[in-house]
Amino acid sequence: MLNRRRQLFVALGVALMLVLGAGAVAAADDVESDTGDVSQVQQMDNETTDLPVEPPTEVSHPGYEYIRQEGDTEEKIELGEQLFLDPRISETGTISCNTCHNVMEGGDDSRPTAMGVHGQTGPVASPTVWNSGFHHTQFWDGRADTLAEQAEGPLVADVEMGMPDHEAALDRIRSVPGYVESYEEVYGDEAESTDPDDLITLERTVDAIAAYERTLVTPNSPYDQYVEGDEDALTEQQLDGMETFQELGCQSCHSGPMFSGQWEEPESGEGVYQPHPTFRENEQCQEYVEEYGLMDNPGRMGVTDDAADEFLYKVPTLRNVEHTAPYMHTGQVETLEDAIRVMAACSLDEEVSDEEVEDIHAFLTSLTGEYPDQEMPRLPNPSGESMIPMDADTEFEDMEEEPEEDMENDIEENGADDEEVEDTPGFTIGAAVLALALVLATALIGYNRRTEQ
Ligand code: HEC
Numbered sequence: 001m002l003n004r005r006r007q008l009f010v011a012l013g014v015a016l017m018l019v020l021g022a023g024a025v026a027a028a029d030d031v032e033s034d035t036g037d038v039s040q041v042q043q044m045d046n047e048t049t050d051l052p053v054e055p056p057t058e059v060s061h062p063g064y065e066y067i068r069q070e071g072d073t074e075e076k077i078e079l080g081e082q083l084f085l086d087p088r089i090s091e092t093g094t095i096s097c098n099t100c101h102n103v104m105e106g107g108d109d110s111r112p113t114a115m116g117v118h119g120q121t122g123p124v125a126s127p128t129v130w131n132s133g134f135h136h137t138q139f140w141d142g143r144a145d146t147l148a149e150q151a152e153g154p155l156v157a158d159v160e161m162g163m164p165d166h167e168a169a170l171d172r173i174r175s176v177p178g179y180v181e182s183y184e185e186v187y188g189d190e191a192e193s194t195d196p197d198d199l200i201t202l203e204r205t206v207d208a209i210a211a212y213e214r215t216l217v218t219p220n221s222p223y224d225q226y227v228e229g230d231e232d233a234l235t236e237q238q239l240d241g242m243e244t245f246q247e248l249g250c251q252s253c254h255s256g257p258m259f260s261g262q263w264e265e266p267e268s269g270e271g272v273y274q275p276h277p278t279f280r281e282n283e284q285c286q287e288y289v290e291e292y293g294l295m296d297n298p299g300r301m302g303v304t305d306d307a308a309d310e311f312l313y314k315v316p317t318l319r320n321v322e323h324t325a326p327y328m329h330t331g332q333v334e335t336l337e338d339a340i341r342v343m344a345a346c347s348l349d350e351e352v353s354d355e356e357v358e359d360i361h362a363f364l365t366s367l368t369g370e371y372p373d374q375e376m377p378r379l380p381n382p383s384g385e386s387m388i389p390m391d392a393d394t395e396f397e398d399m400e401e402e403p404e405e406d407m408e409n410d411i412e413e414n415g416a417d418d419e420e421v422e423d424t425p426g427f428t429i430g431a432a433v434l435a436l437a438l439v440l441a442t443a444l445i446g447y448n449r450r451t452e453q
């Protein structure tokens with residue numbers, strides 16, 4: 001216990017120094033920040049023992065300055081935002097990072113598993129990009145260390161943006177004069193020349209995207225206000241839930257201000273992994289495993305090939321978790337209540353009452369912070385020509401050849417029902433016009449024949 005205390009102290013000290021350092025850098029730079037330097041320091045040093053219920057962390061959300069990197073300028077962030085939101089960098093011109101990580105909402109796609117080009121789905125759920133700059137590693141299994149390294153994957157993954165290779169993706173960007181100008185502005189000093197081939201590299205592309213992603217932070221949740229001393233920031237039920245959360249031991253994994261066990265060394269590659277499920281003999285857990293496919297994937301073992309890493313996952317953040325349903329890496333758990341039940345049974349071997357579940361649910365909603373406003377940027381556009389090649393949708397022809405039954409299923413899955421088609425006035429008017437034209441044509445041919453005779 002003493003040892004943990006000391007570790008915490010050292011960690012807090014390091015964090016404080018880091019924040020002070022970052023604050024000094026920020027003061028010297030003109031990038032705007034919503035969280036002032038002074039409040040940063042206060043956030044790190046909260047006196048929480050006097051609060052009605054002692055919270056699981058003494059540290060509130062560390063804010064943007066904590067993860068901001070040198071060189072994250074306004075121009076770079078803006079370029080990264082454009083790239084993040086640009087679907088034209090995908091094979092079909094339809095899928096952007098934002099398709100699966102919607103920053104207008106919870107930073108995910110609300111789907112069980114993500115859907116990329118040609119409607120193809122991958123094996124796991126899209127995690128949120130909000131606060132992803134605080135993670136030590138990226139992906140459920142931690143196979144990328146940094147945000148920049150992570151961003152290389154989706155561009156060429158065939159179930160995501162589906163570009164045949166990175167050069168093809170870069171060529172799309174190089175074809176837009178507006179992008180060339182932005183890269184020149186941001187990276188001109190370090191580039192060998194202003195030739196788009198030299199200027200627009202994969203490294204710079206993912207660097208800009210990562211700089212934008214780091215700005216996706218949500219501080220100042222009711223929980224943070226409480227930790228900072230506002231006794232009234234949480235409701236009675238949320239306080240009860242916070243107590244139950246701690247009594248059960250949820251914070252043993254979901255620790256620290258990001259509730260993910262990892263925050264002190266953002267993007268360091270030092271992941272915090274935990275087995276899931278832990279209590280595989282628990283009967284209730286066995287049912288969940290079956291129902292939600294919780295042991296269908298290898299987890300961290302898929303990266304390390306080490307049997308000891310089987311079913312290990314990065315502890316996900318619980319920040320804004322009310323907005324990221326469905327849950328777990330398989331995305332099969334539909335509600336937050338059920339996710340809490342799964343955790344209690346599988347990670348803690350505990351039975352929880354409906355009331356406890358409701359209380360914890362209420363507490364988790366107190367982790368929803370302030371989302372910074374996202375304004376749709378203008379994307380640069382080449383003059384008079386398309387960025388997407390004319391044959392980019394060839395594979396759709398294959399889909400049209402699917403048997404009719406399958407097509408019907410697809411349509412149902414997409415939420416369009418048959419009635420809608422029948423009710424469409426355009427449809428019946430079209431048919432009437434066609435019939436009238438046929439009648440007229442027959443009459444004309446008949447008239448023609450008769451006059452010829
Ligand atoms: C087709 C949907 C899709 C697209 C497009 C997509 N992603 Fe993802 N993203 C996912 C899925 C699914 C995962 C989880 C994969 C895994 O862990 O194996 C993920 C993981 C991530 C993570 C890791 C988050 C965490 O908590 O570990 C980040 C960051 C991310 N994506 C950013 C991006 C960026 C940047 C782009 C665009 C270059 C992008 N994504 C495009 C679906 C998508």
Ligand code: HEC
Binds near residue numbers: 248294314317324326
């Ligand atoms: C032994 C470590 C551990 C403990 C204890 C633990 N969790 Fe988790 N939690 C995890 C891991 C690992 C995952 C990811 C599992 C997966 O995707 O298969 C997770 C996932 C979650 C999710 C889903 C997040 C998402 O984005 O899909 C929620 C919600 C959650 N935990 C809440 C809780 C609550 C509430 C408790 C206490 C009742 C708890 N956890 C206890 C490790 C733990």
